[in-house]
Amino acid sequence: MLVAGVWDAERAPAPPPPGQTAASGRLPGEVLCGRGGSGRLPGSSPPAVKDPTAVERANLLNMAKLSIKGLIESALSFGRTLDSDYPPLQQFFVVMEHCLKHGLKVRKSFLSYNKTIWGPLELVEKLYPEAEEIAASVRDLPGLKTPLGRARAWLRLALMQKKMADYLRCLIIQRDLLSEFYEYHALMMEEEGAVIVGLLVGLNVIDANLCVKGEDLDSQVGVIDFSMYLKNEDDIGSKERNVQIAAILDQKNYVEELNRQLNSTVSSLHARVDSLEKSNTKLIEELAIAKNNIIKLQEENHQLRSENTLILMKTQHHLEVTKVDVEAELQTYRHSRQGLDEMYNEARRQLREESQLRQDIENELMVQVSMKHEIELAMKLLEKDIHEKQDTLIGLRQQLDEVKAINIEMYQKLQVSDDAMKEKNEIVSRLEDKTNQITATMKQLEQSDKDLLTQTRTIAMSFVKCASNEAQHQYKLVKDISF
Structure with missing residues (x-):
């Protein structure tokens, strides 16, 4: 029976394990117990009870695998763009809706309690900037009134953009944010969610043309049609081992792809750090050059100040000498007014030139002082920029350490998976050894039965030769026994 679109693991018949036939329900070489026996080998423990939530996650993962595989195979054989009426595509959206609903927390609204998948899907646009356009398109659709309808429209638009795997990968990485919407045992919080996201990458080969605007997505009933995925029981027993190996290989390929992406991220971060x-280094060199220029400018400023002082002293001395000469000439040429006036005008002109020269030197000194202030301000800005670059470098190194830790964790998980595979191979080899031992025992019993029959015939023939012709009834009895 179905509970929320998932098989009930306790009532549904489980597929036989690898090497077990579907008709007999036992392993090859297993000794059948007598009437009323348990059918287990002596000393074996009863099977452990599985966690219902783990069974639900496994069932949803298997349904997602079947749905995605069937959709890709049918789409490739279909040979054209898929539309909304294509049955495998409709079943894929139903299965994805059940996967996203698994383990949702019940949220209390103003009037009632509800469970919706629009909340975590709406969170994608904050984590993936390219998803802002699809979220805005869903909000602008006029026919959608419920959060479930918006979530269904979002899934269809993401499939048409071929970005569904990228969007959901960004979502499952942020488990601290997902914990606000999902329980701890939900599919999106466990490894099954990562496996499903890895399977969604294969849908990028499909071209879909879906009309979302005119479709009634609010009132649709999402029911999984299991008749599309059911197979014959005889094929299940022979293909179960291949399915398990394929699942392990899929997980290995996903881990390798994730490791490759992490390595590319690490290499890009290394390049950015370099x-x-x-x-x-270039900024430090520029800062050193700027400091040298400042030192040179300070030396030039000091030299200009000393030259200005020397010029002022020469000017003052020249003025004093000029004054003395003027006084002497005034006393000497007091009677020649014209010569005195010319001498006076010449001295006045020289005084004006010296004053203008002093003013020019003071202006140049002011310009040098302003240039010094501008250079000091440029030094402060360069130091601030260097501190900001150093902070950015420290943050990038921390991100690099986190990426290395994630890579090590994924490698440890891969080692654990390889160890589990080795244990399963050892169990299979032990079962084969037990089968060979039982077969050898049966052959020995058959050989002993043949030897006993030969001895019985020999004894009977010797008894017949010794018997007399009068005991015909005894001979007849011995003949019946021997043959």
Whole structure:
């Protein structure tokens, strides 16, 4: 039976394990117990009870695998763009809706309690900037009134954009944000969610043309049609081992792809760190050059100040000498007024030139002082920029350490998966050894039965030769026994 669109693991018949036939329900070489026996080998423990939530996650993962595989195979054989009426595409959206609904927390609204998948999907636009356009398009659709309808429209638009796997990958990475919407045992919080996101990458080969605007997405009833995925029981027993191996290989390929992406991210971060270190070195060199220029300008300023002082002293001395000469000439040429006036005008002109020269030197000194202030301000700005670049470099190194830690964790998980595979192979080899031992025992019993029959015939023939012709009834009895 179905509970929220998921098989009930306790009532539904489970597929036989690898090597077990669907008709007999036992392993090859297993000794059948007598009437009323348990059918288990002596000393074996009863099967452990599975967690219902784990069974639900496994069932949803299997349904997602079947739905995605069937959709890709049918779409490739279909040979054209898919539309909304294509049955495998409709079943894919139903299965994805059930996967996203698994483990949702009940949120209390103003009038009632509800569970909706629009909340976590709406969170994608904050984590992935390219998803802002699709979220805005969903909000602008006029026919959608419920959050479930918006979520269904979002899934269809994401499939048409071929970005569904990228959007959901950004969502499952932020588990601290997902914990606000999902329980701790939900599919999106466990490894099954990552496996489903990895399977969604294969949908990028499909071209879909879906009309979302005119479709009634609020009132649709999402029911999984299991008749599209059910297979014959005889094929299940022979293909179960291949399915398990394929699932393990899919997980391995997903881990390798994720590791490749992490390596590319690490290499890009290394390149960025190298570029920042180069720019930092270049800025340090520019700062050293600027400091040298400032020192040179300060030396030139000091030299100009000394030259200005020397010029002022020479001017004052020249003025004093000029004054003495003027007084002497005034006393000497007091009677020649014209010569005195010319001498006076010449001295006045020289005084004006010296004053103008002094004013020019003072203006140049002011310009040098303003240039010094501008250079000091430029030094402060350069130091501030260098501190900001150093902070950015420290943050990038921290991100690099976090990425390395994630890579190590994924490698440990891969080692655990390989160890589990080795244990399963050892169990299979032990079962094969037990089967060979039982077969050898049966052959020995058959050989002993043949030897006993041969001895019985030999004894009977010897008894017949020794018997007399009068005991015909005894001979007849021995003949019946021997043959």
